[in-house]
Amino acid sequence: MTDDRVPTVTRQDLLAMMSAVRKTGVLRAGVDLKVFDALADGPAVPKEVAAACGADPRAVHILLNALAAIGLLETEGDRFRLAPGADSILVSTHPDYYGHAVRLAASDYEWDAVKRLGDAVRNGGTVMEQNAETPSYTFWEDFAALGTLNTRPIAELVADAVLPQPSAPDEDAPRVLDVACGHGLYGYTLAARDPRAQVWSLDWPNVLAVTESNAERLGVRDRAHFVPGDMFEVPLGGPYDVVVVANVLHHFSTARATELLARAGSALRPGGKLVAIAISTDDTAPHRDPVPHLFSALMLAWTSEGQVHPVSAYEEMVVAAGFTRPTQHTLPHNPLRVLIAERR
Known part of the structure; x- marks a missing residue:
């Protein structure tokens, strides 16, 4: 039997x-100043790092000690060097x-919201004038440009599940709609x-400028189409064979998320697949x-009615929106769940 008791809370825990x-x-300061790049070729004294970073030597020395204190650097006499592993993930020229x-x-977008979490709890939702639901919110440009470590393996999982084999020459080319597409990688992986698939990417116009550059980089620009606007209002077109709704349902209440799924379903052909x-x-x-x-707390601070819902609630949303009961797909050490269902 699993012991689900929380360990005793100490002052040290709170201080941490x-x-x-x-x-x-x-x-953040170390990354912004490219301190790790300055140490990529080997140990250096603070004055040398400061010169490479174009910063004040005394202040750089304080920062180097702080980076060593949290385990990102090591000291060697009066010199500093990268901690093991830092050379691959914190030096900007490294592929990883x-x-x-x-x-x-x-x-800053998240911090500005989270530091007012108490106000959001009193209010029942965000108190931020500019938040995750604001049209053309510029945070989503960064999200589209960067994605996350979880994106690529989940995109491959989706492709394995819904397009295991390329379509035959005598079949219609698959049509895919990627709702709130951001980086667009789910659709572009499909x-x-x-090589016959056509992808329609829906998001705010400022985000789609980044999405288009990703399509170009991934070699699918000639089969990429763009639908700018509000996913609850803009005409969706269709019918599609696959509709992807990713990383957005937690922005809304159960009712509002179900409404979005039903709208996505209206653009699918009968038997077409929803990927949530x-x-x-x-x-x-x-x-x-x-x-x-913790992510749900961010949604409380950052949206009007959003939260992370139980997986059972997502399953019920999918069914209520007009789909078959979904199959669930996960990957180890990845917080994202993939639900796949067919339009009834």
Whole structure:
């Protein structure tokens, strides 16, 4: 039997939580100033790092000590060097560079919302004038440009599930609609899988400018089409063989999310497939699976009625929107769940 009791809370636990913002600030500064790039060729003294970064030597020395304090650098006498692993994920020229994720996971957009979480709790939803539901919100440009580490493996999983083989020459070319597409990678992975597939990407106009550049980079621009506007209002076209609704259902109440799914279903041919992708909660105790619950708190601070819903609720939304009961697909160590259903 699993022991779901929470460990005893200590002052040290609280202090670690309260000081986490300092660690984030130190990491952000290190990435912004390209400190890790300055150390890519080997250990250096603060004055050398400061010269490479174009910053004040005394201040750089303080920052280097702070980066060492959180385990991103090591000291060697009066010199500093990259900690093991930092050379691959924090040096911007490395193919596995992950520092750009700071723009998403430690963005001012999220912090401005989360620091008013108490107000959102009192209000029952966001108190931010500019928030995740605001038309043309510029955060979504960063999201479209960067994606997340979870995106690519989930996109491949979706392609395996809905387009396991390219369409035959005598079949109609698959038509795919990617709603609130952002980076567009779910639809473009399907297009890469089937060289006859056509993809329509729907999002705000400012986001689609980035989406189009991704289509160009991935070699599918000639089969990419763009639908600018509000996903609840803009004509969807169709009929489509596949409609993808990813990373957006948690922005809304159950009723509003079901409305969006039903609207997506209206653009599908009978028997066409819905792919709904979302972070969800399950029966696991919150402290054993904290990611969806912390993300749900962000949604409370960042949207009017949003939250991370239980997976059972997403399943009921899909059925209520006119689809068969969905199959569920997951990957290890990935918080996203994929629900796939057919239009009834």
